[in-house]
Amino acid sequence: DPGLPIARCTASGDLQITDEARLLFGRCPGKSSRHADSAEWLQLASRLEANLGSLNSELNAHVESGDAESAVAVLAQISERRLKPDVVTYTTLMKAGARSVSPSDVEQIVLSALQEKILVDIGFFSTALYAFARAGDLPRAERCVLIMRDARIVPDLACYNSLIHAASKAGQLHRVQHWLDQAEMSGLPMTGVCYASVLNACAKVADAEGAEAAASLWSMAVSAKWREQWIEAAVQKGSETDLAVSQIRSDLGYEKSAEQLRALQKTGLLRLTDLKNDPAKFFEAHRLLAHHAPKLGPGFWIRFTVHYNLFAGSVLAVGNDQQVAQLDDIQQKGLLGCFGLTEKLAGVNSGGVVKTTAEWDDASKEFVITSSDVGAHKNWISQGLVGELAVVVADLRVAGKRCGAHAFLMQLRKEGQPVPNVELGDMGRKTVGNDLDNAWIAFHGARIPHSALLNRYGDVQPGNGGTYISKAKGLTNMGMIGQRLFSGRVAVAWAALTFTRKLYDMTRQYSDRKKCWAPKGTSNLTSVPQLNHLYARADSNLAQLESFVGECERQLNDCLRKDEIPSVALQEAIACAKIVASETSIDLCFRLKQDVGSHALMGDTGFEQMDFLQACKFAEGDSRILMQKLARDRVKVSKAIGSSEEQRLTAELQAALKGGAQAWDENFDKVYDLAWHVVTRNIDTLCPGATLRLPCGLSKL
Numbered sequence: 001d002p003g004l005p006i007a008r009c010t011a012s013g014d015l016q017i018t019d020e021a022r023l024l025f026g027r028c029p030g031k032s033s034r035h036a037d038s039a040e041w042l043q044l045a046s047r048l049e050a051n052l053g054s055l056n057s058e059l060n061a062h063v064e065s066g067d068a069e070s071a072v073a074v075l076a077q078i079s080e081r082r083l084k085p086d087v088v089t090y091t092t093l094m095k096a097g098a099r100s101v102s103p104s105d106v107e108q109i110v111l112s113a114l115q116e117k118i119l120v121d122i123g124f125f126s127t128a129l130y131a132f133a134r135a136g137d138l139p140r141a142e143r144c145v146l147i148m149r150d151a152r153i154v155p156d157l158a159c160y161n162s163l164i165h166a167a168s169k170a171g172q173l174h175r176v177q178h179w180l181d182q183a184e185m186s187g188l189p190m191t192g193v194c195y196a197s198v199l200n201a202c203a204k205v206a207d208a209e210g211a212e213a214a215a216s217l218w219s220m221a222v223s224a225k226w227r228e229q230w231i232e233a234a235v236q237k238g239s240e241t242d243l244a245v246s247q248i249r250s251d252l253g254y255e256k257s258a259e260q261l262r263a264l265q266k267t268g269l270l271r272l273t274d275l276k277n278d279p280a281k282f283f284e285a286h287r288l289l290a291h292h293a294p295k296l297g298p299g300f301w302i303r304f305t306v307h308y309n310l311f312a313g314s315v316l317a318v319g320n321d322q323q324v325a326q327l328d329d330i331q332q333k334g335l336l337g338c339f340g341l342t343e344k345l346a347g348v349n350s351g352g353v354v355k356t357t358a359e360w361d362d363a364s365k366e367f368v369i370t371s372s373d374v375g376a377h378k379n380w381i382s383q384g385l386v387g388e389l390a391v392v393v394a395d396l397r398v399a400g401k402r403c404g405a406h407a408f409l410m411q412l413r414k415e416g417q418p419v420p421n422v423e424l425g426d427m428g429r430k431t432v433g434n435d436l437d438n439a440w441i442a443f444h445g446a447r448i449p450h451s452a453l454l455n456r457y458g459d460v461q462p463g464n465g466g467t468y469i470s471k472a473k474g475l476t477n478m479g480m481i482g483q484r485l486f487s488g489r490v491a492v493a494w495a496a497l498t499f500t501r502k503l504y505d506m507t508r509q510y511s512d513r514k515k516c517w518a519p520k521g522t523s524n525l526t527s528v529p530q531l532n533h534l535y536a537r538a539d540s541n542l543a544q545l546e547s548f549v550g551e552c553e554r555q556l557n558d559c560l561r562k563d564e565i566p567s568v569a570l571q572e573a574i575a576c577a578k579i580v581a582s583e584t585s586i587d588l589c590f591r592l593k594q595d596v597g598s599h600a601l602m603g604d605t606g607f608e609q610m611d612f613l614q615a616c617k618f619a620e621g622d623s624r625i626l627m628q629k630l631a632r633d634r635v636k637v638s639k640a641i642g643s644s645e646e647q648r649l650t651a652e653l654q655a656a657l658k659g660g661a662q663a664w665d666e667n668f669d670k671v672y673d674l675a676w677h678v679v680t681r682n683i684d685t686l687c688p689g690a691t692l693r694l695p696c697g698l699s700k701l
């Protein structure tokens with residue numbers, strides 16, 4: 001532009017860029033100090049022949065002063081001059097969106113920019129997310145992140161702040177937690193800004209939706225301190241035994257690995273009673289540990305959940321008050337417990353089938369624990385080779401009568417040696433998790449005292465050979481032990497999803513950096529179409545399942561705190577959560593392994609720990625067994641429930657079963673098909689919009 005002053009010489013001899021030049025080159029539409037108000041700035045702009053930079057500046061000035069009409073006029077000028085809007089134009093428009101335009105218009109701006117193939121940047125997306133957050137539009141904010149990842153732009157702290165803010169405005173606490181987790185997992189320096197945003201959100205929710213949500217968010221923000229200690233700072237001054245999660249190692253032998261759990265529980269950061277008193281913390285501890293699973297494998301995670309959920313959880317579920325009180329002592333001394341349910345013959349059907357017996361001896365007032373044969377040996381018992389204590393499930397016999405499966409809290413080891421008449425062996429080397437000891441246990445008439453029976457719901461009264469007393473009508477000891485399976489299933493579902501998220505994040509970091517030849521010039525591995533689509537699909541599947549499992553957890557926590565049995569509907573939803581989280585994770589990780597090339601063969605990439613998910617598949621209820629139960633429960637109901645396909649399969653199985661029980665196995669494909677329909681219906685009920693496909697581990701031969 002002839003005649004435009006580019007720079008002036010100041011009194012001190014320096015060159016200073018003129019405002020006119022700034023305006024004309026205006027990629028950065030800021031105001032100079034001399035022109036403090038936007039009216040003067042606009043006047044200056046009008047003196048110049050407009051180009052895109054100056055029009056963007058003008059647009060920005062109108063947006064800042066809230067003059068929508070003039071902003072629209074500038075847009076018209078841009079199009080009249082056949083100028084192509086750039087990322088600054090679109091970002092400026094979205095800034096207006098944050099003030100006055102509806103979230104759907106902001107979303108439209110994002111989509112138009114991408115359609116126009118505008119080179120978008122992090123500022124563009126963070127402005128859009130800010131607009132969605134202000135409107136409390138969580139679905140649009142989460143969709144925007146998917147688009148962003150598609151454009152290969154990694155969210156920064158400002159983006160996470162907006163997501164946390166949007167989730168809290170929408171009152172979705174588990175999504176607040178999720179985005180807080182994601183921010184932490186992405187390795188961004190957590191300077192407290194995210195937590196501050198949670199606190200800010202508390203105040204806002206308090207205005208809008210009442211004190212309850214605010215209190216819950218508030219405690220979430222306060223728990224940030226706890227999380228920090230659990231992950232990083234549990235080592236207290238002067239103590240050599242305390243340990244934090246980030247220091248856990250998996251390259252240690254059984255004893256040393258167990259020492260880590262003893263140290264972790266001695267910190268007292270997670271109480272053995274928290275499953276009942278503070279279940280949200282219990283699940284959070286499991287999730288934070290699972291973040292490390294692609295590095296550590298499944299060994300320590302299983303050791304941890306067996307001790308806190310299966311062992312201590314069973315005492316909480318069926319122990320009397322004194323037995324529950326013992327847990328504090330166990331924790332303080334750093335003792336470890338295992339859970340002996342599975343038997344060699346019964347396998348995944350253990351619990352329903354129990355061949356270990358506990359015979360009441362009225363003379364000595366003891367129980368005599370015996371494995372009736374080799375098939376009754378307990379097997380796969382985690383921590384069995386190091387634990388001092390065990391909860392053992394055995395079929396109770398009193399005065400020659402069978403009273404059903406009951407749980408006994410017994411000493412397994414004294415001064416490092418197994419107690420008399422208990423024989424233990426090692427299950428052998430596994431593909432992963434060899435820091436965890438898995439034992440087989442044979443009982444040869446081991447004697448345990450009357451007080452060993454966890455007797456909140458049923459007891460034995462000594463005298464005259466002994467009498468069995470049921471303490472609560474309709475509640476069986478085994479049924480109540482089964483309650484532990486619900487918390488276990490939710491914990492396992494989270495573990496599978498957390499492992500998968502982490503493996504995808506780690507792999508994505510690699511594929512973003514990895515250069516790749518392409519016909520139109522060098523690109524990166526992420527842009528290979530099948531991998532790119534897989535990333536997008538994984539993101540949307542995982543987001544949906546995290547919402548679903550989060551909702552199951554929220555409802556279960558309520559029951560745990562109130563000491564109530566979950567409703568049948570919630571029990572079914574939890575079974576679905578366990579199946580779908582582990583099977584979809586197996587599917588997604590398997591596909592990732594197929595499409596990322598040689599990287600998947602390398603050590604320390606997380607792929608070598610993929611059998612973590614195999615353990616998720618059969619822990620706390622094997623996928624197939626749970627699916628059989630879902631299908632059995634479904635065919636008992638004649639009411640029209642679910643899709644027409646679900647109703648058709650139900651009717652066909654009901655008709656086939658009229659010909660005899662063998663029809664069940666003969667139609668096994670239909671049984672699993674029906675179960676999958678029940679799974680997707682459950683997800684759709686709690687988190688509408690299911691788009692899941694049948695995972696490869698459940699597909700037909």
Ligand SMILES: Cc1cc2nc3c(=O)[nH]c(=O)nc-3n(C[C@H](O)[C@H](O)[C@H](O)COP(=O)(O)OP(=O)(O)OC[C@H]3O[C@@H](n4cnc5c(N)ncnc54)[C@H](O)[C@@H]3O)c2cc1C
Nearest residue numbers: 306339340341342346347348380381382618619620622624
């Ligand atoms: C690392 C690890 C840690 C464990 N920790 C513990 C623990 O601490 N305490 C404990 O009690 N247990 C523990 N277990 C046991 C675990 O919970 C399973 O019960 C056990 O692994 C079953 O294994 P299995 O191969 O013997 O099952 P099997 O019964 O032989 O089943 C093999 C497969 O056949 C299928 N199947 C079997 N029966 C049926 C049927 N009727 N209908 C349809 N399909 C069927 C199942 O899908 C299963 O995948 C652990 C297992 C492992 C591997």
